[in-house]
Amino acid sequence: MYCIMKGHNFMYDIQTVTQIFFPNEGFIKVDSPVLSGLTCESSLNGQACEGKLHKDGVLAQKFSFPVSDDIHETRRRLMISVFLACKAYTGLKTPWGALAGIRPSKMARLLLSQGLNSQEIVERYKSGYCASEEKIRLALDVALAEEKILKLQSSNGFSLYIGIPFCPSRCLYCSFTSYPIGANAGRVDAYLDALEKELDAVKSLSKGRRLDSLYIGGGTPTSLDEEQLERLLEGVSSRFDLRAAKEYSVEAGRPDTLTPAKLEILKRHGVGRISINPQTMNEKTLEIIGRGHTAQHMKAAFAMARDAGFCNINADLILGLPGEALVDVAKTFERIKELKPESITVHTLAVKRASKLRETLEEHKLASAEALEEMLAVAQTASREMGMSAYYMYRQKNMLGNFENVGYCLPGRESLYNVFIMEETQTVWAAGAGAVTKLVEKPGLIERAFNVKSLDDYINRIDEMIKRKEDKFYAQASPKT
Numbered sequence: 001m002y003c004i005m006k007g008h009n010f011m012y013d014i015q016t017v018t019q020i021f022f023p024n025e026g027f028i029k030v031d032s033p034v035l036s037g038l039t040c041e042s043s044l045n046g047q048a049c050e051g052k053l054h055k056d057g058v059l060a061q062k063f064s065f066p067v068s069d070d071i072h073e074t075r076r077r078l079m080i081s082v083f084l085a086c087k088a089y090t091g092l093k094t095p096w097g098a099l100a101g102i103r104p105s106k107m108a109r110l111l112l113s114q115g116l117n118s119q120e121i122v123e124r125y126k127s128g129y130c131a132s133e134e135k136i137r138l139a140l141d142v143a144l145a146e147e148k149i150l151k152l153q154s155s156n157g158f159s160l161y162i163g164i165p166f167c168p169s170r171c172l173y174c175s176f177t178s179y180p181i182g183a184n185a186g187r188v189d190a191y192l193d194a195l196e197k198e199l200d201a202v203k204s205l206s207k208g209r210r211l212d213s214l215y216i217g218g219g220t221p222t223s224l225d226e227e228q229l230e231r232l233l234e235g236v237s238s239r240f241d242l243r244a245a246k247e248y249s250v251e252a253g254r255p256d257t258l259t260p261a262k263l264e265i266l267k268r269h270g271v272g273r274i275s276i277n278p279q280t281m282n283e284k285t286l287e288i289i290g291r292g293h294t295a296q297h298m299k300a301a302f303a304m305a306r307d308a309g310f311c312n313i314n315a316d317l318i319l320g321l322p323g324e325a326l327v328d329v330a331k332t333f334e335r336i337k338e339l340k341p342e343s344i345t346v347h348t349l350a351v352k353r354a355s356k357l358r359e360t361l362e363e364h365k366l367a368s369a370e371a372l373e374e375m376l377a378v379a380q381t382a383s384r385e386m387g388m389s390a391y392y393m394y395r396q397k398n399m400l401g402n403f404e405n406v407g408y409c410l411p412g413r414e415s416l417y418n419v420f421i422m423e424e425t426q427t428v429w430a431a432g433a434g435a436v437t438k439l440v441e442k443p444g445l446i447e448r449a450f451n452v453k454s455l456d457d458y459i460n461r462i463d464e465m466i467k468r469k470e471d472k473f474y475a476q477a478s479p480k481t
């Protein structure tokens with residue numbers, strides 16, 4: 001998409017808004033509307049914040065608001081003028097309105113802390129961002145749940161994330177750092193060597209602080225064999241004091257990777273929460289998305305985990321998977337109810353740039369925004385019927401229908417880590433390929449240290465990954481001049 005920016009520097013915000021309607025479209029700056037294609041024009045002149053959309057050089061839509069004395073409000077008006085022009089042009093439904101690039105629950109928490117009541121927040125979102133009342137209420141529910149969870153953080157606490165980038169196969173929609181374990185079995189030990197080195201560094205950098213929550217994800221950590229899994233968990237418990245940790249989660253993503261012996265290892269090392277993820281309980285879809293397991297594997301894995309003593313199990317689901325209709329989603333929830341998980345995380349399918357799905361998009365039939373809305377309603381009703389309520393939520397780029405991902409759980413079964421990482425209120429040390437450490441000096445003041453994603457690079461450049469962390473940590477710790 002082409003763009004013209006006049007009188008301001010909010011190009012990133014304007015682009016974020018246009019991507020609600022034109023996902024994956026970058027901006028090419030031009031001086032005047034192009035004769036072939038769409039040009040977005042955002043201008044701030046003495047009196048007005050204007051948003052225009054030109055089609056093939058001809059003005060198609062235009063919205064305008066007066067300039068405010070407050071620069072933040074002026075920025076919002078610039079965004080909303082472009083939002084309204086795009087909405088009028090495309091006719092798309094936008095449940096979250098112009099709320100993009102900010103987590104709605106975070107904003108709701110901020111407004112609550114400023115003393116606004118629920119009704120005032122609803123009005124603010126509706127008039128200011130054209131969001132629907134239903135979505136605003138969801139953001140508010142989540143904000144209130146998060147408030148309680150965030151109080152569980154220790155004053156000197158931190159969380160730890162460990163990434164294991166191996167899976168039995170690659171899912172169609174996956175954009176994570178993940179390598180097929182079969183073809184990479186010979187590199188697992190070298191990976192664990194590097195990881196342990198990085199954990200040594202994290203141990204020393206986090207000295208004197210209390211480990212609040214620990215999450216081992218990826219990838220599918222349980223795709224490691226029993227010996228490797230034992231080594232991984234022993235490597236963690238020998239370095240960190242887990243007795244004080246309020247939560248220890250492991251992603252057991254693929255049900256077919258679980259065995260009684262692996263579950264025993266997890267249990268013995270103090271893992272309290274596991275996530276066994278079917279994404280759907282429909283066999284045909286499981287095949288299409290390349291999960292390599294069946295709904296029966298899911299039932300067996302749940303039974304095995306219960307036998308091993310796990311009483312806090314999450315199940316991840318995705319709405320809008322290729323070929324799925326409302327009836328398939330309803331069937332999935334009926335079968336999930338039988339498993340009685342303590343929490344579910346309901347994602348809306350996102351078509352990520354690095355996924356196989358993106359490459360083969362024309363081969364798949366994806367759900368419309370209307371169908372997704374109905375699927376989300378089924379998910380919400382099912383979660384209520386299971387006695388769960390929403391406790392965390394986030395939105396991503398390129399989600400079908402511009403919807404959201406929501407975590408629902410039974411009372412007291414919230415994933416603390418999910419909220420801590422999302423709300424960025426405490427430091428999260430992260431180790432492993434593709435992991436991102438977030439050093440939070442105080443809320444809003446965050447330094448990030450990125451690890452390389454490639455398996456080989458991670459193994460070969462582990463000292464550099466450690467140095468990146470140390471540099472950020474010491475730079476943040478030293479007084480600023």
Ligand code: SF4
Binds near residue numbers: 166170175176254
């Ligand atoms: S299980 Fe998760 S990490 Fe592994 S390939 Fe599938 S989506 Fe990616």
